[in-house]
Amino acid sequence: MEATSDREPPRTQLARSQATRDRVLDAAVACIADAGFQPSNLVRIAERAGMTTGAIQHQFGDKASLLAAVVERGFERLVESLARLPAGSERLEDRVAVVVRTLWEGYDASSTRASLEILLAMRADETFRSRSLEFLASVRERIDRLWMGTFWELDVERSRHVEAQRLVFTTLNGLAVERLLVPGMPDPTPNLDRLAEGVVTIVREE
Secondary structure, eight states: OOOOOOSOOHHHHHHHHHHHHHHHHHHHHHHHHHHOSTTOOHHHHHHHHTSOHHHHHHHHOSHHHHHHHHHHHHHHHHHHHHHTSOOOOOOHHHHHHHHHHHHHHHHTSHHHHHHHHHHHHTTTOHHHHHHHHHHHHHHHHHHHHHHHHHTTTOOSOHHHHHHHHHHHHHHHHHHHHHHHHSTTOOOOHHHHHHHHHHHHHHHSOO
16 A cells, blocks of 8 residues: 655645735735835835744845846836737727826835835845846737737838837836826826827837
């Protein structure tokens, strides 16, 4: 007769570990949303997650690694929201409007706002900055592929797609930082509408 083992199957262990990581990341995002970056230390995050700081360090190592994981998950979710968009044959204006709105919803999510706050606060930490820049470069590459898949039929130079993407991200970055810093920020819808119009002007076939 084969001996039985009380150990969990590897898949179950992995799922439990991921659930724990998600709980900590959710707690970190909530702490930053409520109190800002500086007060959100490991002790406060651990209390929010219902865990010990030792358990968090076991999962992530130091606070910088935890913060990097928050940033990475926040932007992963933004990319996933764009990846779910259908690449249909709607009018160019409609497709651009959907892409702009979807990206803004991703930027305005609590996980992305926390990520932006972390990036601003940690920009002087060279190790963190290097890791984040490398990750964000990969995010931009993936968004570029999704963008080209959405607008694949446009017979315009590649440089115009690059120009349009730059307009989108500089505008959304500015709106997102304003959301962080300005209480009672005005409704950004008019800005988003003008942004969509600008993108259409850039990529429309001549």
